[in-house]
Amino acid sequence: MTDGCDLELINLTKKYGDALAVDQINARFDAGKYVCLLGPSGCGKSSTLRMIAGHEAVTGGSVVLDGFDVSHLPPAKRGTAMMFQNYALFPHLTVRDNVAFSLRMKGENKSSRHAIANELLELVDMTALADRLPSQLSGGQQQRVALARALVTKPKVLLLDEPLSALDPFLRIRMRAELKKLQRELGITFIHVTHGQDEALALGDELVVMNNAVIEQSGPAREVWSAPKTEFVARFMGGHNVITLGGTKVALRADDVTFGKTGLAATITSVEYQGNHVALTTRTEAGDEVLALLADTTFFDTPKNPGDAVLLAWDEGRLHRLQA
Ligand code: ADP
Ligand code: MG
Numbered sequence: 001m002t003d004g005c006d007l008e009l010i011n012l013t014k015k016y017g018d019a020l021a022v023d024q025i026n027a028r029f030d031a032g033k034y035v036c037l038l039g040p041s042g043c044g045k046s047s048t049l050r051m052i053a054g055h056e057a058v059t060g061g062s063v064v065l066d067g068f069d070v071s072h073l074p075p076a077k078r079g080t081a082m083m084f085q086n087y088a089l090f091p092h093l094t095v096r097d098n099v100a101f102s103l104r105m106k107g108e109n110k111s112s113r114h115a116i117a118n119e120l121l122e123l124v125d126m127t128a129l130a131d132r133l134p135s136q137l138s139g140g141q142q143q144r145v146a147l148a149r150a151l152v153t154k155p156k157v158l159l160l161d162e163p164l165s166a167l168d169p170f171l172r173i174r175m176r177a178e179l180k181k182l183q184r185e186l187g188i189t190f191i192h193v194t195h196g197q198d199e200a201l202a203l204g205d206e207l208v209v210m211n212n213a214v215i216e217q218s219g220p221a222r223e224v225w226s227a228p229k230t231e232f233v234a235r236f237m238g239g240h241n242v243i244t245l246g247g248t249k250v251a252l253r254a255d256d257v258t259f260g261k262t263g264l265a266a267t268i269t270s271v272e273y274q275g276n277h278v279a280l281t282t283r284t285e286a287g288d289e290v291l292a293l294l295a296d297t298t299f300f301d302t303p304k305n306p307g308d309a310v311l312l313a314w315d316e317g318r319l320h321r322l323q324a
Contacts, residue, residue: 005031005065005066005079005156005157005189006028006029006030006031006064006065006066006067007028007029007052007063007064007065007157007189007191008027008028008029008063008064008065009025009026009027009028009048009052009061009062009063009064010026010061010062010063010064011024011025011026011060011061011062012024012025012026012048012051012058012060012061012062012063013025013058013059013060013061014044014047014048014051014056014058014059015059020213021044021047021213022044022047022048022051022213023044023212023213023214024060024061024214025044025048025061025210025213025214025215026215027208027215027218029189029191029206030189031156031188031189032187032188033189033190033205033206034180034183034189034190034192034203034204034205034206035189035190035191035192035204035205035206035207035208036192036193036194036199036200036203036204036206036207036208036221037049037191037192037193037194037208037210038193038194038195038196038197038199038200038207038208038209038210038236039195039209039210039211039216039236040195040211040236041195043210043211043212043213044210044212044213044214045161045193045195045210046161046193048210049082049159049161049191049193050082051063051071052080052157052159052191053075053078053080053081053082053159054070054073054074054075054077054078054080055075055082058071058072065078065079065080065156065157066079066156076102076153079155079156079157080155080156080157080158080159081150081151081153081155081157081158081159082150082158082159082160082161083146083147083149083150083158083159083160083161083163084146084161087134087142087143087145087146087166088146089134089142089145089146089149090134091133091134091135092133093133093134094130094131094132094133095121095126095129095130095131095132095133095134095137095145096114096117096118096121096130096131097117098134098145098149099117099120099121099145099148099149099152100113100114100116100117100152101149102149102152102153103116103117103152116152117130117148117152118130120148120149120151120152121145121148123148123151123182123185124144124145124147124148124182125144126141126144126145126148129141139166139167139168139171140167140171140174140175143163143164143166143167143175144178146163147163147179147182151186155188156188156189157188157189157190157191158183158186158188158189158190158191159191159193160179160190160191160192160193161193162193162194162195163175163179163192164176164179164194164199165194172199176199176202176203179192179203180202180203192204197236197237197238200221201221201225201237204221205220205221206218206219206220206221207219207220207221207224207225209224209232209233209236209237211232211236216229216230216232216233217229217230217233224237225237225239226253227320228240228251228320228322229322229323230322230323231249231251231322234251234320234322239253239254239255239293240252240253240254241253241254241257241288241289241290241291242288242322243284243288243290244286244288245319248321248322249321249322249324250319250320250321250322251319251320251322252290252314252318252319252320253318254279254291254292254293255277255293256314256315256318257290257291257292257293257312257313257314258292258294258312258313258314259292259302259304259310259311259312259313260311260312260313261311262311262313263311263312263313263314264284264290264311264312264313265284265285265309265310265311265312266282266283266284266285266290266309266311266312267282267283267307267308267309267310268280268281268282268304268305268306268307268308268310269281269282269283269289269306270306271304271305271306273296275296276295276296277293277294277295277296278293278294278296278299278300279291279292279293280292280293280294280299280304282310282312284312290312292312
């Protein structure tokens with residue numbers, strides 16, 4: 001397979017009429033990274049991905065791959081490939097012919113394109129079903145075929161738009177492990193759009209969090225999760241409280257909240273058992289909702305009930321000041 005390459009987005013902008021879908025975003029991705037682009041519905045993720053792929057014209061700015069501005073090249077000339085949300089397999093072609101399709105378009109002869117398709121079907125573990133039609137496959141199998149088809153052009157960057165959203169929750173978790181393994185084996189850059197923070201954390205070396213057409217924060221997954229810069233990122237990534245203390249807004253991880261002998265006065269509003277954790281929702285006198293995630297053993301040493309008064313405590317070093 002080909003090596004990965006640097007991908008850079010410079011002031012990338014998309015307008016549909018007057019509506020701004022992507023507003024001058026800047027990002028740089030090292031070769032061979034698994035990048036997750038996440039954010040709520042409508043924030044501009046798919047538009048960004050389609051501009052990288054060349055399926056959508058850029059309104060402004062550029063997409064730079066390996067040092068070349070590819071913004072105005074057709075999709076097939078960019079070194080990128082896209083896997084669509086609904087897989088978009090041709091219903092009348094066999095699995096093998098679906099995978100070989102773009103090679104046929106390029107004029108590759110039958111034995112050579114079948115040899116390449118077979119190699120990719122082997123990679124996604126679909127060799128045994130190569131002669132079936134898409135309608136004779138399960139959702140997970142169709143997804144593997146779509147992956148093989150996207151990889152047949154030997155892209156340097158694979159773009160995946162919500163590739164797991166059509167699968168049931170059990171299969172989704174299995175396929176996400178397969179995607180991660182495949183990306184490691186190929187060593188190429190994957191850019192995977194999702195609106196799920198758990199999926200992004202499970203897969204992404206790097207996260208890019210978008211909101212309202214802009215990038216709110218990007219960086220290594222652990223950094224984005226543990227040090228959110230804005231209230232939006234803290235709330236969207238989950239697991240954090242946003243509290244107003246002395247006139248400033250701070251983020252505090254739910255698993256960093258304890259009950260002390262001194263601290264911020266609050267009342268417990270709900271108690272939820274989650275197996276290895278117990279989630280206690282509290283309300284402070286100022287009206288902030290603060291979630292405390294306690295290890296089950298800690299909770300059951302001194303159980304609490306809704307209505308109980310508690311004092312919320314934490315290590316000062318664990319507070320993150322948020323940008324206004
Ligand atoms: P996401 O993938 O994050 O849900 P999109 O990139 O699909 O977001 O959409 C961003 C914004 O652009 C949304 O407000 C959406 O309605 C709008 N949009 C997307 N595609 C089109 C289009 N082809 N024509 C007009 N507006 C569009
Ligand atoms: Mg989308």
